[in-house]
Amino acid sequence: MSKExxxxxxxxxxxxxxxxxxEVLNLAELKKRLxxxxxxxxxxxxxxxxxxxHLGHTVLMQKxxxxxxxxxxxxxxxxxxxxxxxxxxxxxxxxPALAPEEIVANAxxxxxxxxxxxxxxxxxxxxxGEWMESMTAAGLIExxxxxxxxxxxxxxxxxxxxxxxxxxxLHEFLYPLIQAWDSVQLRSDVELGGTDQTFNLLLGRExxxxxxxxxxxxxxxxxxxxxxxxQKMSKSLDNTIGITEPPAEIYGKVMSxxxxxxxxxxxxxxxxxxxxxxxxREGKHEAxxxxxxxxxxxxxxxxxxxxxxxxxxxxxxxxxRGQLPSEIPEWEWQGSDSEVRICDLLKASGLAKSASEGRRxxxxxxxxxxxxxxSDEMAPVAAQGKxxxxxxxxRVLVVKxxx
RNA sequence: GGAGGGGUGCCCGAGCGGUCAAUGGGAGCAGACUGUAAAUCUGCCGGCGUACGCCUACGGAGGUUCGAAUCCUCCCCUCUCCA
Numbered sequence: 001m002s003k004e005x006x007x008x009x010x011x012x013x014x015x016x017x018x019x020x021x022x023e024v025l026n027l028a029e030l031k032k033r034l035x036x037x038x039x040x041x042x043x044x045x046x047x048x049x050x051x052x053x054h055l056g057h058t059v060l061m062q063k064x065x066x067x068x069x070x071x072x073x074x075x076x077x078x079x080x081x082x083x084x085x086x087x088x089x090x091x092x093x094x095x096p097a098l099a100p101e102e103i104v105a106n107a108x109x110x111x112x113x114x115x116x117x118x119x120x121x122x123x124x125x126x127x128x129g130e131w132m133e134s135m136t137a138a139g140l141i142e143x144x145x146x147x148x149x150x151x152x153x154x155x156x157x158x159x160x161x162x163x164x165x166x167x168x169x170l171h172e173f174l175y176p177l178i179q180a181w182d183s184v185q186l187r188s189d190v191e192l193g194g195t196d197q198t199f200n201l202l203l204g205r206e207x208x209x210x211x212x213x214x215x216x217x218x219x220x221x222x223x224x225x226x227x228x229x230x231q232k233m234s235k236s237l238d239n240t241i242g243i244t245e246p247p248a249e250i251y252g253k254v255m256s257x258x259x260x261x262x263x264x265x266x267x268x269x270x271x272x273x274x275x276x277x278x279x280x281r282e283g284k285h286e287a288x289x290x291x292x293x294x295x296x297x298x299x300x301x302x303x304x305x306x307x308x309x310x311x312x313x314x315x316x317x318x319x320x321r322g323q324l325p326s327e328i329p330e331w332e333w334q335g336s337d338s339e340v341r342i343c344d345l346l347k348a349s350g351l352a353k354s355a356s357e358g359r360r361x362x363x364x365x366x367x368x369x370x371x372x373x374x375s376d377e378m379a380p381v382a383a384q385g386k387x388x389x390x391x392x393x394x395r396v397l398v399v400k401x402x403x
Numbered sequence: 404g405g406a407g408g409g410g411u412g413c414c415c416g417a418g419c420g421g422u423c424a425a426u427g428g429g430a431g432c433a434g435a436c437u438g439u440a441a442a443u444c445u446g447c448c449g450g451c452g453u454a455c456g457c458c459u460a461c462g463g464a465g466g467u468u469c470g471a472a473u474c475c476u477c478c479c480c481u482c483u484c485c486a
Contacts, residue, residue: 165409165482228430229441238431256439288438319439341453357432360447364433378453392433 043188054240056233081132155199251311254295
């Protein structure tokens, strides 16, 4: 049913689709498929354990969205089966197998979150348990026979671990193999992934070719650095900006990234034209203003314009005018004593992890009670009415005493 | 099957009988500065106790010793080389 595209049309699509990508393997094949007028089946795999989508994921999601906007179909694969193996790019951690209910629940949260960006009508949701659960040991042996150890050791992290005398468990080799097999099962035309996925994606091509399919085109996207500006954004490193976080939170986090990182975020996340980014790099725009613009854009993308404005207002209020947040969480003290020591209160309310930490914070002058700095770690707090506690610049809480 | 390296706090990594809750770096937290930026400087950084202190910790279990992360035995994990 495919209708051929004109060469202009193909060139336009190609330019749009490859923008921002690190590598396309290979370009000629992508061009050929576009020219044929195919509706491309575009695969991307996601881990079922972390259904909290963050900006790092959105780099890929935006790209998928672009494919959809051109009428192509997204194969959204949840790697429930591969999740048993562990992090493909990390250390040797084996994750516990997920219960079927958990997978279903996670898939739901994915739908809810991913479809803030993707078009549900042009998305097929899959999980690789669909074909892996029923694979026999014989099937797995056959699959494992399709590649070699030397080939596996070409993968960057494997080779690094091997040379560094770190252990590599045999089953870790199955991750790329299964991911590649997924491509065969889904008959994908294109697979998208981060640059750390290159090896796995290429293996998909090999397996497809071996199974009589036209090998998928591989497209890698840059990995987004987390808020620390160095390591890739990942939940386990606690450097993420999640798309479901409150607008003020997203806005604030974006505002606090470094200027260098801001350039990167502009490049990878913003819809703002490339000219602006270039000018920004040349110092033609005020950094602070540019950062506000970015913060508004990203906040608005997931929560709407009004929320972005509110986020900006909240930011100005808290950090530029140094005022308290407009909404302060309340917490109720459970206890019958007529007074509480500040260090115990900090611990009980969760503002400090332990009484020791609470004491340390007081000693360092980080704690304010109703706006007044406290210096005595043992200072008693009358257990009456409400008390406002500030710890550092970020942690604020109203403690309610119910007596 | 044999020989030899390793397993230390969130991470990396010293220590190799007492002075070790354990050097150093990174991360993190707090303070100063600022644009909640970067860079820099300062302090903190196992838990509990107002404090003298106590408890838990150096892969696991025993043992030697007045005393062990440090020595011995067994076990587990891991790496390299040989077969």
